[in-house]
Amino acid sequence: xxxxxxxxxxxxxxxxxxxxxxxxxxxxxxxxxxxxxxxxxxxxxxxxxxxxxxxxxxxxxxxxxxxxxxx
Numbered sequence: 411x412x413x414x415x416x417x418x419x420x421x422x423x424x425x426x427x428x429x430x431x432x433x434x435x436x437x438x439x440x441x442x443x444x445x446x447x448x449x450x451x452x453x454x455x456x457x458x459x460x461x462x463x464x465x466x467x468x469x470x471x472x473x474x475x476x477x478x479x480x481x
Contacts, residue, residue: 452465456480465480
């Protein structure tokens with residue numbers, strides 16, 4: 411059975427409460443992994459046919475000068 415969102419929040423709150431000096435590292439590692447995975451996704455998408463155009467459309471990029479590395 412999947413855990414509900416509220417149960418996940420309660421579990422995280424308990425972890426923070428029980429680990430006041432160590433929860434920041436876990437949280438930072440999690441956030442860093444999200445950014446790393448996003449970067450990997452971008453790099454892999456760019457390699458595909460019309461990948462750059464797909465990313466422009468996906469992210470609705472209008473300021474193409476700001477994304478010269480992508481265009």
